[in-house]
Amino acid sequence: MTRLGALLRxxxxxxxxxxxxxxxxxxTILAGVVVIQQRGQEAYLFGSHRVEVQQNNRxxxxxxxxxxxxxxxxxxxxxxxxxxxxxxxxxxxQYEAASGTLNRTVAGTTTPLIGGVQSLAMTYYSxxxxxxxxxxxxxTPSSVKLIRIQLVTRxxxxxxxxxxxxxxxxxxSLVRLRNxx
Amino acid sequence: xxxxSPIPRFLRxxxxxxxxxxLLALLILSALVIAFxxxxxxxxxxxxxxxLVAQARAVAESGLERAIWxxxxxxxxxxxxxxxxxxxxxxxxxxxxxxxxxxxxQVGLAFVTVTPGxxxxxxxxxxxxxxxxxxxxxxxxxxxxxxxxxFLFRGSPPPAALTVKGEINASGNTNIDxxxxxxxxxxxxxxxxxxxxxxxxxxxxxxxxxxTKNQIVAGGNGKVDIRQNVAESAFTPYLLKSADLNTLKALxxxxxxxxxxxxxxxxxxxxxxxxxxGIIFVDTVSGQNIDENGANTTPxxxxxxxxxxGGAAADPSGIFSGMIVVAGSLSISGxxxxxxxxxxxxxLTYTGTGNGEIQGAxxxxxxxxxxxxxxxxxxxxxxxxxxxxxxxTNPGGRMPQGFTIQPGTYKEVAGS
Numbered sequence: 001m002t003r004l005g006a007l008l009r010x011x012x013x014x015x016x017x018x019x020x021x022x023x024x025x026x027x028t029i030l031a032g033v034v035v036i037q038q039r040g041q042e043a044y045l046f047g048s049h050r051v052e053v054q055q056n057n058r059x060x061x062x063x064x065x066x067x068x069x070x071x072x073x074x075x076x077x078x079x080x081x082x083x084x085x086x087x088x089x090x091x092x093x094q095y096e097a098a099s100g101t102l103n104r105t106v107a108g109t110t111t112p113l114i115g116g117v118q119s120l121a122m123t124y125y126s127x128x129x130x131x132x133x134x135x136x137x138x139x140t141p142s143s144v145k146l147i148r149i150q151l152v153t154r155x156x157x158x159x160x161x162x163x164x165x166x167x168x169x170x171x172x173s174l175v176r177l178r179n180x181x
Numbered sequence: 182x183x184x185x186s187p188i189p190r191f192l193r194x195x196x197x198x199x200x201x202x203x204l205l206a207l208l209i210l211s212a213l214v215i216a217f218x219x220x221x222x223x224x225x226x227x228x229x230x231x232x233l234v235a236q237a238r239a240v241a242e243s244g245l246e247r248a249i250w251x252x253x254x255x256x257x258x259x260x261x262x263x264x265x266x267x268x269x270x271x272x273x274x275x276x277x278x279x280x281x282x283x284x285x286x287q288v289g290l291a292f293v294t295v296t297p298g299x300x301x302x303x304x305x306x307x308x309x310x311x312x313x314x315x316x317x318x319x320x321x322x323x324x325x326x327x328x329x330x331x332f333l334f335r336g337s338p339p340p341a342a343l344t345v346k347g348e349i350n351a352s353g354n355t356n357i358d359x360x361x362x363x364x365x366x367x368x369x370x371x372x373x374x375x376x377x378x379x380x381x382x383x384x385x386x387x388x389x390x391x392x393t394k395n396q397i398v399a400g401g402n403g404k405v406d407i408r409q410n411v412a413e414s415a416f417t418p419y420l421l422k423s424a425d426l427n428t429l430k431a432l433x434x435x436x437x438x439x440x441x442x443x444x445x446x447x448x449x450x451x452x453x454x455x456x457x458x459g460i461i462f463v464d465t466v467s468g469q470n471i472d473e474n475g476a477n478t479t480p481x482x483x484x485x486x487x488x489x490x491g492g493a494a495a496d497p498s499g500i501f502s503g504m505i506v507v508a509g510s511l512s513i514s515g516x517x518x519x520x521x522x523x524x525x526x527x528x529l530t531y532t533g534t535g536n537g538e539i540q541g542a543x544x545x546x547x548x549x550x551x552x553x554x555x556x557x558x559x560x561x562x563x564x565x566x567x568x569x570x571x572x573x574t575n576p577g578g579r580m581p582q583g584f585t586i587q588p589g590t591y592k593e594v595a596g597s
Contacts, residue, residue, distance in 0.1 A: 033206040037206065040210045044213045047221055048220055069593070088591075140437065178591040179431075180435060
């Protein structure tokens with residue numbers, strides 16, 4: 001009688017109770033593990049997407065504000081999402097948000113600056129009342145002296161609205177065009 | 182016979198399954214947490230950097246504003262003398278940091294350097310802002326640069342009611358008078374680089390303390406009615422330079438009273454196209470200053486050609502208050518009444534009628550003097566110019582009266 005034969009013929013095994021206990025214990029542990037891992041993944045998704053939207057927003061807003069602060073003239077303001085101006089080096093620059101992308105066009109060459117743009121709202125002011133903290137809006141490009149920029153970014157990757165990865169970042173800045181009297 | 186399983190004992194051992202499972206979960210979770218925390222720690226660092234940089238820029242701007250204050254308060258102990266001395270006093274030579282405080286707490290240090298600008302009415306200011314200071318290992322720095330500027334005629338009002346860098350022919354009932362206002366010095370009636378011819382009933386009076394008209398001298402000093410053949414170099418302090426023109430352009434653009442393009446080669450202001458008070462700048466067709474790239478580089482086809490008739494003032498009083506700059510030739514006729522300054526880069530013709538008059542001053546730069554016998558400025562009819570200091574130094578009340586940032590010169594630059 002071979003050893004293998006003995007093993008195969010051995011009819012002793014686990015009792016039903018033993019199996020049920022083990023299954024229950026393993027199930028409980030695995031359920032815990034899955035929950036913990038899911039939470040961890042959600043936290044990671046939340047954090048990484050939050051970082052992404054904030055960094056996108058910050059870098060774009062920072063560049064826009066810096067360039068506008070020393071802009072020499074505003075040449076076109078057709079809408080709240082479209083602005084053309086001449087910078088300190090006499091280069092014509094256009095910012096336009098379309099289909100979730102903020103494009104920066106310099107001398108006819110368009111480069112996407114950031115993706116995941118939920119909305120861009122630029123308000124153009126010809127005067128600012130510091131005491132009341134309100135401005136007089138204008139639609140004439142040459143009258144623009146201050147611009148309020150409100151930029152809302154979301155994650156570039158499409159995620160469900162209930163997902164923790166569905167992050168938004170809203171940043172706002174008011175820039176005075178220092179080169180315009 | 183004892184059964185011996187081929188599976189090793191430790192694998193068959195069912196005790197302690199919880200520990201490896203927990204360790205595994207811990208491992209996966211730790212990896213996620215570490216990755217997330219790396220991302221998360223970079224955010225506050227970036228945010229802190231951005232805050233420091235924003236503060237440094239604000240500190241640099243404070244330094245710039247401080248320099249402007251010092252330039253405008255030249256009599257103050259902390260001011261900067263005007264004209265600028267060869268050695269600029271500290272801290273405006275960049276040697277010492279100016280502490281910038283907020284609610285009594287020092288935010289940063291600003292190092293400000295003031296140097297002479299291209300023209301006497303300009304200064305270049307560089308301001309470096311440091312946060313928290315320039316010695317701290319973890320600091321931020323930003324540098325801004327700007328040319329600050331004072332309206333040319335604020336510091337050097339024109340020497341005569343009618344100043345022409347060319348020849349003048351004054352005829353008809355021309356009346357030019359500098360006697361009534363001597364608050365910015367006794368001014369002559371006429372200055373001309375060439376000859377001044379007068380005829381008809383023309384009456385020209387300078388603030389020369391007598392009421393005899395049309396007393397004429399060539400060049401020289403002292404006050405007189407007509408000073409002809411004045412050296413061309415003597416006109417330099419009263420001519421608008423490129424930077425002056427650009428500043429006026431910027432002011433006119435903001436006010437919506439800037440004109441350029443093909444229309445300016447035959448532009449007429451009258452009762453159907455009026456001019457509002459303020460700075461009216463009629464530029465060349467191209468929008469570029471005449472002869473900006475050297476003498477005689479701008480073709481005369483690029484020059485503006487403007488006519489102003491009576492009734493052109495939009496103001497209900499019928500009087501235009503402000504400054505008119507024409508990068509080309511200007512013809513004023515009819516009963517046009519104005520308080521302010523007329524500056525014509527090329528030729529001027531002024532033939533007034535009725536109660537038309539200019540209170541202020543008129544300057545013709547006569548940039549193209551094609552012939553020495555050309556009559557550059559022709560005043561006839563009842564053309565009337567009365568010198569008025571207030572209207573000259575602050576036309577229309579629209580001119581910044583101290584040093585201000587010259588539009589187009591504000592820059593954020595690298596360096597310290």
